[in-house]
Amino acid sequence: MVPFRLLLMIGGVLLVGSGVAHAATPEKDSEALAARIDRHLTAAWEVNKVQPAPPASDAEFLRRVYLDLAGRIPAVAEVRAFLDDTRSDKRRRLVEHLLEGPRYVTHFTNVWRALLLPESTNNVQTSFLAPGFESWLHGKLQQNAPYDAMVRELLTLPMDGPSRNAFGPANGTPTPIAFYLAKEVKPENVAAAVSRLFLGVKIECAQCHDHKFADWKREQFWSFAAFFAGLQRQGNGDFVNVGREVANRRELTIPGTEHKVQAVFLDGTQPNWKNNTNPRATLAEWMTRKDNPYFARAAVNRIWGYFFGSGIIDPVDEIAGGEHEASHPELLDELARQFAEHNFDLKYLIRAITASCAYQLSSLATHTSQDDPRLFARMPLRGLSAEQLFDSIAQATGYREEMNTNQRGFFGNTSARSRFITRFANASDRPTEVQTSILQALSMMNGQITAASTDLEHSETLTALLDAPFMDTAERVQTISLAVLSRKPTPRELSSLVGYVEKGGSAGDTSADKDKNYHRALADVFWVLLNSGEFFLNH
Amino acid sequence: MSRSSLSLSRREWLTLSAAGVVGYSMSGWLEHLAAAAAKSPERKRACVLLWMSGGPSQMDTFDLKPGHANGGPYKEIATSAPGIKISEHLPKLATHTKDMVLVRSMNTKEADHGRATYFLRTGRVPGGPIQYPPLGSFVSKELERPDAELPGFVSIAPFRFLNSAAFSPGFLGPRYAPLIVGENGNGRPQAAGGDVAQALRVQDIDLPGDVNAKRSEARLQMLDEMEQEFLAQRSSVAAESHRTAYRRAVTMMRSSAVKAFNLEEEPAKLRDAYGRSLFGQGCLLARRLIERGVPFVEVTLDGWDTHQQNFEQVKRLSSTLDPAWATLMNDLKDRGLLDTTLIVWMGEFGRTPRLNGNTGRDHWANGWSTVLCGGGIKGGQVVGRTSADGTTIEDRKVEVADLLGTVCLALGLDPRKQNQTDIGRPIRLVEPTAKPITEVVA
Numbered sequence: 001m002v003p004f005r006l007l008l009m010i011g012g013v014l015l016v017g018s019g020v021a022h023a024a025t026p027e028k029d030s031e032a033l034a035a036r037i038d039r040h041l042t043a044a045w046e047v048n049k050v051q052p053a054p055p056a057s058d059a060e061f062l063r064r065v066y067l068d069l070a071g072r073i074p075a076v077a078e079v080r081a082f083l084d085d086t087r088s089d090k091r092r093r094l095v096e097h098l099l100e101g102p103r104y105v106t107h108f109t110n111v112w113r114a115l116l117l118p119e120s121t122n123n124v125q126t127s128f129l130a131p132g133f134e135s136w137l138h139g140k141l142q143q144n145a146p147y148d149a150m151v152r153e154l155l156t157l158p159m160d161g162p163s164r165n166a167f168g169p170a171n172g173t174p175t176p177i178a179f180y181l182a183k184e185v186k187p188e189n190v191a192a193a194v195s196r197l198f199l200g201v202k203i204e205c206a207q208c209h210d211h212k213f214a215d216w217k218r219e220q221f222w223s224f225a226a227f228f229a230g231l232q233r234q235g236n237g238d239f240v241n242v243g244r245e246v247a248n249r250r251e252l253t254i255p256g257t258e259h260k261v262q263a264v265f266l267d268g269t270q271p272n273w274k275n276n277t278n279p280r281a282t283l284a285e286w287m288t289r290k291d292n293p294y295f296a297r298a299a300v301n302r303i304w305g306y307f308f309g310s311g312i313i314d315p316v317d318e319i320a321g322g323e324h325e326a327s328h329p330e331l332l333d334e335l336a337r338q339f340a341e342h343n344f345d346l347k348y349l350i351r352a353i354t355a356s357c358a359y360q361l362s363s364l365a366t367h368t369s370q371d372d373p374r375l376f377a378r379m380p381l382r383g384l385s386a387e388q389l390f391d392s393i394a395q396a397t398g399y400r401e402e403m404n405t406n407q408r409g410f411f412g413n414t415s416a417r418s419r420f421i422t423r424f425a426n427a428s429d430r431p432t433e434v435q436t437s438i439l440q441a442l443s444m445m446n447g448q449i450t451a452a453s454t455d456l457e458h459s460e461t462l463t464a465l466l467d468a469p470f471m472d473t474a475e476r477v478q479t480i481s482l483a484v485l486s487r488k489p490t491p492r493e494l495s496s497l498v499g500y501v502e503k504g505g506s507a508g509d510t511s512a513d514k515d516k517n518y519h520r521a522l523a524d525v526f527w528v529l530l531n532s533g534e535f536f537l538n539h
Numbered sequence: 540m541s542r543s544s545l546s547l548s549r550r551e552w553l554t555l556s557a558a559g560v561v562g563y564s565m566s567g568w569l570e571h572l573a574a575a576a577a578k579s580p581e582r583k584r585a586c587v588l589l590w591m592s593g594g595p596s597q598m599d600t601f602d603l604k605p606g607h608a609n610g611g612p613y614k615e616i617a618t619s620a621p622g623i624k625i626s627e628h629l630p631k632l633a634t635h636t637k638d639m640v641l642v643r644s645m646n647t648k649e650a651d652h653g654r655a656t657y658f659l660r661t662g663r664v665p666g667g668p669i670q671y672p673p674l675g676s677f678v679s680k681e682l683e684r685p686d687a688e689l690p691g692f693v694s695i696a697p698f699r700f701l702n703s704a705a706f707s708p709g710f711l712g713p714r715y716a717p718l719i720v721g722e723n724g725n726g727r728p729q730a731a732g733g734d735v736a737q738a739l740r741v742q743d744i745d746l747p748g749d750v751n752a753k754r755s756e757a758r759l760q761m762l763d764e765m766e767q768e769f770l771a772q773r774s775s776v777a778a779e780s781h782r783t784a785y786r787r788a789v790t791m792m793r794s795s796a797v798k799a800f801n802l803e804e805e806p807a808k809l810r811d812a813y814g815r816s817l818f819g820q821g822c823l824l825a826r827r828l829i830e831r832g833v834p835f836v837e838v839t840l841d842g843w844d845t846h847q848q849n850f851e852q853v854k855r856l857s858s859t860l861d862p863a864w865a866t867l868m869n870d871l872k873d874r875g876l877l878d879t880t881l882i883v884w885m886g887e888f889g890r891t892p893r894l895n896g897n898t899g900r901d902h903w904a905n906g907w908s909t910v911l912c913g914g915g916i917k918g919g920q921v922v923g924r925t926s927a928d929g930t931t932i933e934d935r936k937v938e939v940a941d942l943l944g945t946v947c948l949a950l951g952l953d954p955r956k957q958n959q960t961d962i963g964r965p966i967r968l969v970e971p972t973a974k975p976i977t978e979v980v981a
Contacts, residue, residue, distance in 0.1 A: 121703065125653075189666055365772045381775040422703075433776045436784035437713030438690055438791065442743040445788065451747040496764065506757035524754065528762045533781045534769045 027092070030351035033338050037356040040331035041376055050369040053378035056362045058083055059487035060539065061091060065354060066486070067384065067538045068307060069098040071107030072391040076461075076482045083488075095354050099347050105141045110387045111306070112137050116154075116197060119182040121425055125240070129178035136174040147299055147344035148288035151198055154179060155284035159231070159245040177242065185233040185242050187252060191225035198287060200298030200319035201266060216321055218254065219261055226252040226263035227283040250279040267293055288344075294320055296336035300349060304335070307353050309380040309432040310373055327374040363539040373432065382538040383434025386424035389536070390417055390449075396484045396530065397453030398460025416449060436536070444531055453530065454523040462523060473498050477525055484529035497525050583682050584879045584914055584950045585829045588674065588837035589822075589864060590660075591886030592698040593652070593844030596900050597908035597929075598892055599853040600626050602643045604929050609892040611850055620919035628857035631865035637919045638868065638877075639912035640979045644923020646936040647888060650902040652844070653702040655887035660705040662943040662969050669960060670709035674943060675835045677968050680715050681952050682834035688794035689718075690787070693828055695739065695821035695838045696721035696728035701887075710960040714780065717837070720800065720824075721817055728817060728841055735820045736802040744792055744800070759789060799827040812866045819863040826870050829880055843886055846899040868913065877913050881949045884910035885942075892929030906932040909942060915949030917981045937976065944973030948980045 045052055056064065062082050066074045074082070082094060098104055117133055119126040140150045154176045183189035192204035203216045203224065229252045232243030250263040250273075263279050264270060271282045287295050298319055305311035312332045313319045319326075326332050335349070342348045353359055363379040370377040384392065393399060423443055444450055452458040456466070461483050465476050477497045481489040489497065504514065505521025529535060603626060604610040615624035618636030625633055625641075632639075649655040654665050661671035672680075675692040683691030694717035699706045708715040721728055721738050746755050762785075770778055791797050798804065802820055805827075813819040821838040828836045840860060845852045864884070871877040889907020890900035906925040912918055924934040947954040947968055954973055957965035 183666075192666075363773055365774070381773055381777045383777050425707075431777075433712075435712040435714050435777070435780040437716040438718060438784055438788045439716070439742070440713065441781075441784040441788035442741070442792075445785075446743040446746055446750075455747075455749070490768070492768075493765065497761075500757075500761060506754040520749075520754070524758050524761065527758055528765055531758075531762055531785070532765055532769065533778050534766075536781050537777055539773065 027096075027351065029342070030348050031092075031355055033335070033348075033352035034355035034357075036334055037331065037352065037358060040328050040334070041356075041358050044328060044375055045377060048369070048372075048375060050372075050375055050377045051367040052358075053361045053364055053366055053370055055357070056360050056379065057487075058091075060362060061360055062094070063486040064379070064538060065091075065095060065098065067388055067392070068354070069095065069107065069350070070101065070103035071110060071385075071388050072103065072395045073484075073486050075395060076479060079482045079486050091360070092355060095351060099350065105138060107387075108141050109134055109137045110385065112141075114385065116176075117178055117182055120178070121422075126178055126182040129181060132173055132175050133178040136176050139174050144345070144347055147339075147346055148295070149344070151295075152284045152288050155194065155287070156278070156281045159242050180231070180242055181240060184240055185231050187225045187228035187231055188222075190228045190231065191221070194228075195224060195266065196317045198298060199266060199294035200301060200313070200317050201294060201321060202315075202318045203266070203321075219259075220264075220266065220268075222252050222254045223261045223264040224266055226250050226261055227279045229263070230279065248276060248278065290340040296340040296344070297332060299344070300335040300339050301332060303346070303349055304353065307350075307359055308376055309382045310430075314374070327376075379539065380432045382431040384536065384538055386421040388538075389424055390420050392535075393449060393453065393530065396461065396535075397526070398464075399449060399453055420449060431538075434537075444536075450527065450530060454527045456519055456523065459523075459526070462519075462526060465522065466519060473501050476522060477501065480522070480525050480529060484526065484535055485532070501525060583684075583834060584881060585682065585834045585876075586674075586678055586836075586881045586883065586946070586950055587822075587825050587829065587867070587913075588835070589860075589882065589884045590697070590837050590839045591843050591884065592656075592701070592839050592841040594655070594886045594888040594890060594902060595843040595856075595908075596845060596849060596853050596890040597643065597903075597906075597925075598890065598900070599849065600629065600857070601641045601908040601910060602925060602929070604892070604927065607928055609894070609928050609930075611894070613850070623919070623921055626857060628854050629861045631861045635865055635868050635912070638916070639910055639918050640916055640920045640922060640976075642909045642911065642922045642937050642942065642976070643906075643925055644932045644935050644937050645889065645904075645907045645909055645939075645942070646932055647904040647907075647939050650888055650904040652887060652902075655902075655904065656702040657705040658939055659885060659887050661709070662940050662973075665702070665704070669966070670704055670707065671966070672709040672711040672715060672958075673705055673707075674946065675717055675837055676708040676711050676715040677958065678947075678950060678952070679835040680711060680958070681956070681968075682950065684832060687832055688790050688796040689799065689828065689831060689833050690791070691715070691833060692717045692835045693825075693833055693837075694719045695824055695836065696817050696841075697837070697839045698728055698841045710966070711958065712780075713784070721821060728839060735815060735817055738817065739802060739820060739824050740800045741791075741797065744797060746792075796831045799831050799833075800824065802827075809866075809870070812862060814859055814862045814866075816859050816863070818859050819866075822863040822867045823870075826867060826874075826876075829871070829876060830874065843890075845890065846895065846901060847897040849890070849894070849898055849900045871913065879914045881911065881915050881946065882913040883946055884912075892925075906930065909937075911945065911949065911979065915951065915981050917979050920979055922976055922979060935976075938973075940970040940973035941975060944969045944975035945977075945980060948975050948977065 044050075059079070062079060063073055066072060066078075082090065087093070113120060113130065113134055117126060117130060120130040120133070121127065157176055157180070179193075180190060183193055195201045195203045201216075203221050227250065230246040230249040232245060234241040234243040251260055253260050263283070265283075265286050271279075271286065273282070286292065290296070298317075301311045301313055301319055302316045305314065305316040311319075312328050313324050313326045315324070318324050338352075339345075339349050358376050359379070361377070361379050363381060365371075365378060373380055420443070424440055454462065456462055461480075465471065465479055471479070474494060477494060478488055481487060481493070501518060501521040503521075504517030505524050507513065507517040507520065598604060598609065599611060599613050603613060603615045603624065605613070605615050614627040616627045616630065616633055618625055618633040620636040620639070623636055623641065625636065647655065647658065649658045649664065657663070657665040660673040662674075663671045675694065679691030692715060694706060697706055697717075697719060699722070706717060706719075708717075718741065720741055746752070750758075766782070770782065802810065802823060805823060810820065810823060813823045818838060818840040825836040825838050840856065842852065842856055864882075868877060868882070871880050888902055888904045891903045895901055906929065922935055923932060923937055925931065926933050944954040952968065954967065954969035954975065955971060956968050958968070960966050
C-alpha cells in the first residue's frame with residue numbers, strides 16, 4: 001500500500017536529516033534553503049540537458065514578486081526606486097519589505113480564503129459568513145501564526161462557543177466556523193476537505209467506492225471521516241447552523257451498509273484513545289506532527305505550486321495514493337522537513353522560494369528544452385485572481401474605489417469592485433491554464449472601469465501626466481508603461497507610441513483640436529497597455 | 540496561424556459595416572438563410588432551456604389533481620394531445636401539447652434551492668473539488684461552430700444568486716461561460732419596469748461614448764503590435780486564451796450577428812405576442828439567437844418559490860409563461876427551426892402537493908414535472924405518473940441524469956462522451972448511470 005511505502009520513505013529522510021543545525025539568522029537560513037532548491041533543480045536540468053531561461057530582469061522580477069506577495073502591481077514610484085537601486089541585495093530587501101507590509105496580509109487572506117472557502121463566491125450562506133472567516137485569517141496572517149497552529153485551530157474549533165450561532169449577533173467576529181458550515185457540517189464533507197487541503201490526499205472519490213485510479217479504499221475514507229462523527233447540524237435547507245458536538249463520538253456507519261467503522265488515521269495507524277480525548281483534537285495532533293507523512297509535504301507542495309504555477313507533485317492535492325509522481329522527490333522531502341523544522345513558518349518558506357534562482361528565471365522562452373513545466377526551467381505565465389487584477393488596474397490608473405475597504409463577495413454588494421470580481425472570478429485552480437471569457441474581454445475593452453481609467457476627467461494617473469508640464473511625450477509614454485507594465489518601453493515601442501501620440505492618434509493632427517487629440521492619443525496608449533496580455537497575466 | 544488577426548479582421552469589418560448600411564434589408568436575407576439551414580441535414584441542433592427559478596408547482600401547471608384536496612382551485616383543460624390535460628392558465632400551450640412530452644415523475648432528492656439548482660443544471664450533486672459545467676456549457680461545446688460570431692451559450696436574465704457555480708462553466712473554463720444578458724450585476728435578473736430591450740443587450744458591447752470606430756480600430760491595431768513581441772516568446776494556454784477571447788469579443792462587436800440583441804428590429808405585433816416582460820422578450824431574443832446559429836440559449840423566469848399565495852402567484856407566472864413559450868414555438872415553426880430546436884422546461888424542483896398554512900406550497904423533489912418539446916422529441920406523450928394525491932411516484936421514476944441524458948440524445952449527442960478536466964481525469968457529459976427516456980426521442 002502506497003501510503004505505507006511513503007511513510008517509510010519519509011521516515012528514512014527524517015532520520016538522516018534530523019541532525020542538521022540551524023544557521024544563525026532566519027534570512028541566512030532561508031537563503032541556505034534557496035541554494036538547496038537550486039541544487040536540486042540544476043541536477044535535474046543536467047540530467048535532462050535543459051538550458052534554463054535567462055534570469056528575470058529587475059522589472060520582471062519586481063512585477064512578479066509584487067503580484068505574488070502584495071497582490072497588485074507596483075506603483076510607478078516603487079518601480080523607479082527599485083530599478084534605480086544599485087544594491088546587490090535589493091531583491092531580498094524587496095521581499096522583506098513586502099512580507100512586512102499590510103498588502104501581504106490582505107493578499108494572502110484572499111489566497112487562503114479562496115482555497116479554504118471556495119464556496120464564498122457562489123453560495124449565499126457562505127458568502128454571508130465570509131467576513132468572519134476573513135478576519136480570522138487576517139489575524140492569523142498578521143501575527144504570522146505558524147501554519148500548523150492555524151490548521152490546529154481550525155480543526156479543533158469548539159462547536160459550543162459563541163461562534164456556534166454564526167448567523168446571530170456574532171456574525172462577522174473572527175472565526176473559521178464558515179469552513180464547517182460551507183461543508184454543511186457533514187463529517188464526510190469536512191473530512192474530504194481536510195484531507196485534500198491539509199494532507200494533499202484527495203480521498204473523497206473513495207466515498208462511494210474504492211478509488212479507481214489511486215490506492216484509497218472506501219473503508220479508509222469513512223474511517224477518516226469518523227474523526228468528525230460528532231458534528232451535528234441544526235436546521236436544513238439554505239441556512240444550516242452547527243449543533244452541539246456529540247463528545248467523543250468516533251464511529252460512523254458507511255451509508256447504504258450496516259458496516260460501522262472506527263476513526264483511524266489515513267496511514268492506517270490507530271489513535272491512542274487512552275485519555276479519551278476529543279477525536280478532532282486527536283486527529284489535529286496527529287496531522288500537525290512534524291513527522292506526519294503528509295502534512296508538511298502537502299503544504300510546501302501547495303506553496304510551491306502557488307509560486308511556480310504547478311506543484312512538485314501535481315495536482316497539488318493529490319500527493320499520495322500513487323497516481324502522481326513527484327518531479328523532484330528529494331526536493332519535496334527537503335522542503336517539507338525544513339518547513340517543519342522551522343516551526344511551519346510560512347514566511348520562511350516564501351523567503352526561500354522567492355530567493356531561489358528558479359523563481360527568478362525569466363518567462364522568456366529561449367530554448368525548447370524549457371518547455372516541460374515540471375522541470376521549472378522557465379517561469380510560466382500565470383493568470384491573475386480577480387482581486388489581483390482589479391487592484392492592479394486600480395494601482396495603474398489611480399481608480400479610487402479600491403481604497404474603501406477590502407469588500408468582496410458575490411452577494412448584497414454592488415460596488416464596481418464586487419461586480420468586477422464576480423465577472424473575473426476564475427474557477428480553475430490551474431493558474432497556468434487560466435482562460436479569458438468574452439465578457440471579460442468586453443469589460444476590459446469597453447467597460448466602465450477601463451473607460452474611467454482612460455478618461456481624462458476621471459483618471460488620476462492620466463491627469464497627473466498631463467499636468468506635468470516638464471514632461472515631453474516620450475517621458476509621458478514611459479510613465480504610462482511604468483504604471484501599467486511596470487517596465488520601461490523598448491526603444492521600438494517608445495518610438496511607435498510617441499509617434500502615435502504626437503500625430504494626434506487616430507484623429508490626426510488637425511490644428512483645431514490639437515490638444516484634445518493629443519490627450520486622447522495618450523489615453524489610447526493607456527488603453528492599449530491595460531488590454532495587453534502582458535498586463536493581464538503574471539509572468 | 541496569424542497572430543495579427545485583430546487587424547486582419549479589419550477588412551472583414553469594413554465589409555460588414557458596409558453591409559450594415561443596408562442593414563434593414565438583411566432580415567429578408569436571414570430568413571432565407573434560416574430556411575435553407577433548417578432543411579440542410581448538416582444543420583446542427585439547438586436547445587432553448589426555459590429555466591423556472593424557484594421551483595415551479597407541478598400541481599398547478601402540468602400535473603393537476605382536480606377533485607383532490609391537494610389540488611387547489613385550478614381546472615384542467617384538454618389539449619391538442621388526446622387524453623393529456625394541463626392547467627387552464629396555460630391555454631396557448633394547450634394547443635402545442637401534441638409537440639410536448641410531459642415528464643411527471645422527476646425524482647431528484649435535493650430540495651434546497653442552491654443545491655438543487657446546481658444538481659438540475661449540471662447533473663451532479665454539489666460538493667467536492669470538481670466544478671461541473673452546466674448543460675449550456677457542455678452542450679454548446681459540442682454544438683457550436685468554430686467560426687461562429689456569437690458565443691455558443693447565452694443566458695438571459697439568470698438568477699445566479701442561489702448558486703452561481705451552477706451558471707459557471709466549471710472545469711470547461713471561461714471559453715464556455717455563458718454570455719449573460721438581462722442581469723443587474725448582482726446575480727439577479729433586471730428589475731421589472733425598466734427598458735426591457737435595453738436590459739437584454741450585451742453589456743459593454745458598445746464602444747464608450749468618446750471612442751468612435753476609427754479610434755477603436757487604431758487602438759486594436761496598436762494592441763496587436765504591442766502584443767506580438769511579448770507573446771512570440773511566451774506561448775501558453777493562458778496567453779492564447781486571452782488572445783482568443785479578445786478576437787471573439789472584437790468579432791462579436793463588429794458582427795452583424797450581434798444585431799440579434801436589437802429587439803427593436805422585430806415587428807411590434809410579434810413583440811406583443813411574446814409578452815413585453817423580461818421573460819417574453821427573452822424568448823424572442825432566444826429565437827433571434829437560435830436563428831443566427833447559437834446552439835444553446837436559456838431564458839430564466841424567476842418567482843416560482845411560492846411558499847405563500849401559491850395560486851395567485853402561479854396564475855400570474857402562467858400568464859407570462861404561456862404566451863412567451865407558445866409564441867416561441869409558433870415562431871420557430873414558422874421559420875422551419877422547431878424541428879431542430881429542442882425546448883426544455885424545468886426548474887430546480889417542484890412543490891409540495893399539500894398546501895401549507897399560507898396557501899403556499901413548499902419545496903418538493905419527489906415527483907414533479909419537467910417538459911421536453913420541439914426538435915428531437917416525439918410529442919404528445921406523458922412520462923411517469925404520480926399518485927392521486929400527488930405525493931408518490933407510481934410509474935417510471937426519472938432521475939436528473941435520465942433527463943439530461945434524454946436531452947443529449949434529442950440533441951444528437953452521446954451522453955457518455957468524455958471531456959478532459961483540469962485535474963486530468965475524463966468526465967462524461969452525463970453520469971454513466973443515466974437511463975435516458977429513449978421512447979420520447981424522435
